[in-house]
Amino acid sequence: MREKGRLPRVGISACLLGQEVRWDGRHKLDAPLAERLAREVELVPVCPEVELGLGVPREPIRLERRSGETRLVAVESGRDLTASMLSFARSRVRDLSALGLSGYVLKARSPSCGKEAVPVLEDGREEKTGRGFFARALLELLPDLPVEESESLGEPAALLVFLERVRSHEARRRG
């Protein structure tokens, strides 16, 4: 009964809402999307890199293939953040699940948030074959959650379909 009347909760990469959390201290506000979503759902902003404690501004990070595995690596220092990000991401996704999420909107091409075709450095070349490590945990732990990248929601029809999936998920979740 406590949940009656509240809007469905949807997680979102915090930079898409205008929060200045990117590595260079900037944001990636998608104003039309943010405004439309805010009318329909309760948004839950998350910046995995800031919440991991990397700070703002911070050394940029990227995906790299090392010994046949995709790793999350700081560009200048070469520090390998794979284990710490995966551990954080799994714990954060469990916390988000407990909030009763019914959808998630991710920032494309991010080594943390990107859902698909994230650049991976291999043998000096970038291949668009990766998935961000936060997105990886989200999709593994909550496989039924409607999850899209913001860029795929630019068309009104695509956004309507996503919102319908969110409402269906919310209805199932509430039983």
Ligand code: SF4
């Ligand atoms: S893409 Fe994700 S990790 Fe990068 S700034 Fe945005 S919310 Fe933070």
